[in-house]
Amino acid sequence: MKTNYFRILSLVIILIASGTLWSQKPPKIRTSKVNVNALPKEVSYSGYVVYSARWKDKAGEHVFIATETGVTNTTDSSGSILKNALFTAKHYLINDSTTLTWTESDSVMNCAHTLQAGFVQSQFNITDMDKDGVAEVWMMLKTACHSDVSPANLQLVIREREQRYTMIGTEKTRLSKNDVIGGEFTINNDFREGQELFLNKAKNVWHTYGKNI
DSSP states (O other): HHHHHHHOOOOOOHHHHEEEHHSSSSOOOOOOOOOGGSSTTTTOOOOOEEEEEEEEEETTTEHHHHHHHEEEEEEESSSSSOOOEEEEEEEEEESSSEEEEEEEEEEEEEEEEEEEEEGGGGOOOEEEETOOOOOOEEEEEEEEEEEESSEEEEEEEEEEEEEEEEEEOOEEEEEEETEEEEOOOOOOOHHSSHHHHHHHHHHHHHHHHHHTT
């Protein structure tokens, strides 16, 4: 009887411990800000840095830098002033050598109206949601060239190694207390066929951002 009792007690302890482990939150990716003055010479960027992160995972050491040029002006043949803006994110893997693994960029060029072009700085995030030891990089990009109240274009991008998931749509725009336009999105095929965990989180990020408008 005692032997069976201790066996049952041991099994209960194991089950409780296992349940505790499974209920724990995914491990956070610890990041640090990039010291741009101490980067390998292979790391290049233009414009001013709006976000940077450095971290390590099982693939090695990573450097991520997001930059914007800000609005610059050009003049067309008639003398009219046109506005331009470019913004870029670069990811480098640093092991025995430094390798540019992917680039994400967008721009608005030759805009004669109100220009918006840049990252939504509150939406940068580095995660490991699927707990595979490889980080995911989250970013949101905004572009617009308009002379009315039409919504800006939004793009939510998640990069994990070579895999790229995107949601593309428009930013919610409040016309009055009770009148809001925009906020819709479409999901790319890779996202639909990818992990549901990422898709559910992405939808939450999109809707949460829209609530603040």
